Amino acid sequence: MAALRLSPAVRKLKLKALCWAASPGERCIARAPVGGWTLQRASSSSSIPDTDYLHQSIVPTHHFQKSLPRLPIPKLQDTVCRFLNAQRPLLDNDQYRRTEQLAHDFEQGIGKQLHEELVAQDKKNKHTSYISGPWFDMYLSARESVVLNFNPFISFNPDPNPAHNNQLIRAVNMTVSAVRFMKTFRAGILEPEIFHLNPAKSDTAVFKNIIRFVPTSISWYGAYMVNAYPLDMSQYYRLFNSTRIPRPVQDELFTNDSGKHLLVMRNGHFYIFDVIGQDGKITKPAEILAHFKYILSDSSPPPEFPLGYLTSENRDTWSSLRQRLLEAGNAEVLNKIDCAVFCVCLDDITIKDHVELSHNMLHGNGFNRWYDKSFSFIFTKDGCAGVNFEHSWGDGVAVLRLLNEVFKDTINRPAALPTTQPAAVDSSHNVQKLEFKLDDVLKEGILNAKEKFSTSVSSLSMDATEFKKGGKVLLKKHNLSPDSVAQLTIQMAFLRQYNKTVPTYESCSTAAFKHGRTETIRPATIYTQKCCEAFVKEPSKHSISDLKAMIGECSKYHWQLTKEAAMAQGFDRHLFALYHMTKSKGMPLPELFQDPSYIQINHNILSTSTLTSPAVQSGGFAPVVPDGFGVGYGVHDNWIGYNISSYPARDVKEFIKCIYKSLDDIFDVLDGQSING
Template sequence: MYLQARESVVLNFNPFMAFNPDPKPEYNDQLIRATNMTVSALRFLKTLRAGFLEPEVFHLNPSKSDTQAFKRFIRFVPSSLSWFGAYMVNAYPLDMSQYFRLFNSTRLPKLNKDVLFTDESERHLLVLRNGNFYTFDVIDRDGNIVTPSEIHAHLKYILSDNSPVPAFPLACLTTENRDTWALLRQELLDNGNKEALEKVDSAVFCLCLDDFPIKDLIHLSHTMLHGDGINRWYDKSFNLILAKGGTAAIHFEHSWGDGVAVLRFQNEVFKDSTQSPAIAPQSQPAAVDSSTAVRKLNFKLNSALKEGIAKAKEKFDATVKTLTLEALQFEKGGKELLKKQELSPDAIAQLAFQMAFLRQYGQTVATYESCSTAAFKHGRTETIRPASIYTKKCSEALVQKATNHSAAELQQMIAECSKYHSQLTKEAAMGQGFDRHLYGLRCLAESRGAPLPGFYKDQAYALINHNILSTSTLSSPAVNMGGFAPVVPDGFGVAYRVHDNWIGCNVSAYPAKNVQEFLQCVHKSLEDIFTVLEGQLVSK
């Protein structure tokens, strides 16, 4: 689904997740934090490759299975039987087959269908600053992590390099239509850039150092979701971005893996870099010759490549100008209050989006919420369809006919929405959704070259796959906020989180939709829901 798509990966597919600041303010320095996060990422890589990374487990009864005693016991059970031991206490190991693509991996553009490339033998880091490319080894010949003070020294050297932004910044090509980029990449190879491109593609990961501080949440979203197209390699499995002032985020390419794998990595990097930092603010960089250890990559560009880069940049700039991003914090309640009422926090957030859209546009539309299917081998995602007859009935009652109903009747409708949403979520997670099933059948039908069954040409099928509300939530102590662009030109991209006592949304849209108005409607909808839950009547 991802590799055959020909649209640019930026905005169409790649999301971002921003880190929370380091709890110790003095560690929120670009150089200090970049060094610490790089070392923590490498510790994660070493743990993963050595087979010591604790597996992802879904605990249905954590008091029995998520304990040190159970972990000690299961270690002594032969691996052929350990799944049964876990099953007995309702603990389900999740698929982790995506994880190896986190490192040394890149999506390579090819005509009609891209390919994923991974080379685990390489030991260098790719650093981008001002559109310039630098590499240096972060793992030595024996497979050990290079000392943190050396990494510190090399990053300090890169930050002190005054090279201007190249007249034709190569990274812009990764923002292009995939077929256009495939042809230009071939031109790059033919023009003598094979070795330099291999260095980019095989690097452990891409660290992007931005030369400006983050001003506010909106600036953060724009910077981490798309940036200026010059200082990111959007095809890398992930870019670790650090702005001046130490604001950090992960921007990731989506074809190799999903948010669950990236979030686990992000949690571990945040925890390790804040609790066991490799260097401190007073640490001195190693006395090494960075000018020989750090290699600056130079690319040979002919007129066709220069023209391709200029066109890509122009197109990219024009596209990002049309994107609006806005954030909302609703502070009158959250998870704690909803759990007391035995309501699903996710269901309530989704109901608020349905109500908001109805309030703003007077209708119900196709809505997508992603759900991990990592309970299955090689599981990716399934779609939860939050727009249901229950949310429609409840939205209409709360938005259009609130005065016709008692608080108890409205509470009952909200409870029905919650119950049904929880059922849909469970079904999607356990492989009982319909979206991926129908997509798989469609791929099979297309591969046989016969005409598509009429079902796929039905207007209803087209309508349900034009997801005007595309939503996703990820909860983590490491993450400040996340975001992505709408999946259709007339849609909203809704990233949200239900915290203990507040609810946060980060919403994107193109000119066809009004983000500010939508968020005002979300706020009013949440207000109405919480008012009803308190047993009061809704004001107009």
């Protein structure tokens, strides 16, 4: 449709509404739009039909999907310009001149040809986006273990009712709420995901009663007229009954929504029971409670050969061993795992601090996980709850919506209370413990996987800090982007510790477009470099007003980069698509893609992602390179938190100290105080 080609003026209006950092491409921790909007928005649904559903939206779930704008392909000259701007703080003059020449040669030569082919290909595939196929290929063809390399975690805040922070109660409540979410989504009555720029006009019964009658082919435009921006929801169907299946060369995403059972893991054993009955209703909470209690009463020691370790293996190795499992007569049990609605992991540990919580939710002990499930709820003995999710099927927007809805529902309508008694049912007839047939090759494979897993996770360090001197409220009073200050702090800390500016990755959702995934914000800029050097190397040479002005320059430019990324006007995905095209066609790799500077900027030493939501305590992920940091952070109203990981090549404890010192200096300057170098 011609109307999809929005004018520049319309685009400017749109990007005011659609700028928030979200899920990274290689690592995903999402951020809810401003002020915990996801929870507030969800509460505006109409009446709840019955206890099997979250709510009943009068606007169908996929009402806007057909008319979503298509993901734009940036102009090649803009991509080259943005690429060079991002390279400037990373290179010396000679390196930059060489890269600049290669980039312009690419723009005028082979890059122009590849870009034209990409545009032509995109016009033939209007049902999707230009990045969707290459992005799935990137994830599914990766042969590394999904553990640490891809799967991130998000941990829930405690339930406001302390009595509900119990392993059994939380497991029942979150299981029921998640199944309610699934049923609401599949019934088409889950509220569409919409960013409301002016909720007083668009998040109202009047608007919903009008927009539901607008044809789906133009419904997006109806929402746009009142500054409401529907988001892509195509990833949601992979949340449930889905598993990543290892295959040679490239894995497969498997979804079979006929599965009615839950997969439960405890002590390395596998159990299943139905959470949806023959009548299509959710199993009664008291029965689910009885089944969980029955599983927890199983005194069997961990299996000698815990199968869960295999999902932490190299994907080709795991593919070969899975084929061996099938040939050994395990097809039925594997299918039950793959078809399960989702996975619940009941861990027999008590969390002593935030670092232990992060390690447990990110990787755990290896044998009580099935890392290939689309997502797994994890519940510790003391009632801590979190989610570990496989990343290839989708990004953090879908996962965070699930978490927010589940958390809100468990608070407002808990399915089980501390006084709830387990149903008088014979769980031994309803709960099936899965047994596997293992030959010597499989047993050896499991032991090898266990050894590799232990070596891998033992090399990961994590640490965290909370800065309580200010947050979003104070920064906005100074007309600063909170995210820009959080990112400036990361740059300043790394310069303080290592005296370098390095490639940095921050993700941004492009869910405003049909089948959008993510774009990259590049927070290391000439402005952050100048500001960091002033703070770290020569603070006494600059007045407080000069330092404030530098912070303001960083904020202004970072906000520009964020707006561009949210509108799919970065450079990373465009160049990635062109690179993917050369590889898929078997063409010689263009010189630009062989340039050490191009390779370096994609070696993201600082991989960062942000997360703030009323449902979420923290989130985290491993570094994307051996000599990197994985930086999860959240800017809250009156405090800022960082959750950081590293391998032995970097000192995470020292980096945390440098983060805190940098925050201290920035907030002192904003308060009109001088700083010490």
